[in-house]
Amino acid sequence: MNSEDIxxxxxxxxxxxxTEKEELILKQFFREGDVPxxxxxxxxxxxxxxRLVIIPAPxxxxxxxxxxxxxxxxxxxxxxxxxxxxxxxxGIAAGLLILAGSYFFFFHRTETKDTFSDPEIxxxxxxxxxxNVSARLNSGAQLFESSGLIQDVxxxxxxxxxxxxxxxxxxxxxxxxxxxxxxxxxxxxxx
Numbered sequence: 317m318n319s320e321d322i323x324x325x326x327x328x329x330x331x332x333x334x335t336e337k338e339e340l341i342l343k344q345f346f347r348e349g350d351v352p353x354x355x356x357x358x359x360x361x362x363x364x365x366x367r368l369v370i371i372p373a374p375x376x377x378x379x380x381x382x383x384x385x386x387x388x389x390x391x392x393x394x395x396x397x398x399x400x401x402x403x404x405x406x407g408i409a410a411g412l413l414i415l416a417g418s419y420f421f422f423f424h425r426t427e428t429k430d431t432f433s434d435p436e437i438x439x440x441x442x443x444x445x446x447x448n449v450s451a452r453l454n455s456g457a458q459l460f461e462s463s464g465l466i467q468d469v470x471x472x473x474x475x476x477x478x479x480x481x482x483x484x485x486x487x488x489x490x491x492x493x494x495x496x497x498x499x500x501x502x503x504x505x506x507x
Contacts, residue, residue, distance in 0.1 A: 319352050326358060 325342050328334040334342075345351075346362035432438035 319355070322355065326355075 325338050346359045351359045
């Protein structure tokens with residue numbers, strides 16, 4: 317079959333007007349024949365179709381298999397009355413657990429014991445810990461002071477840059493006025 321006939325069959329195929337026999341001719345042509353360069357992409361498509369596994373049609377007992385599978389699943393479900401009983405038992409068990417937990421929480425608490433028998437020693441130890449915490453917080457605050465200095469220097473330098481930008485813009489405006497006064501329309505091109 318020549319390439320012109322194949323092109324006609326391809327157009328019918330893509331328009332959905334081809335028959336099964338014409339599609340088989342196309343598949344066989346792209347599988348066996350020398351394919352012109354402009355149809356190589358079509359060859360890839362039809363080779364892909366050839367490699368696909370054909371899904372078999374369902375047999376006559378397909379519907380019966382589905383129904384039996386659904387019935388097997390329904391057998392494993394707990395009836396409604398059984399579910400109600402199960403939820404009731406679960407609720408009672410949860411309530412008993414809450415009561416037992418609250419009993420142990422409220423009535424069997426262990427009392428905290430003092431680690432120091434002398435109040436003056438406890439006070440001294442507490443003050444030592446608080447001074448240690450205070451010293452660490454102050455060392456952290458000193459780090460923030462140095463970053464504050466950096467921010468001040470950065471702010472001053474940005475202000476100076478902004479001032480120089482304003483001066484530059486003013487000078488450019490005067491140059492633009494000078495250009496307009498001289499009648500220069502296009503600047504000189506230095507290439």
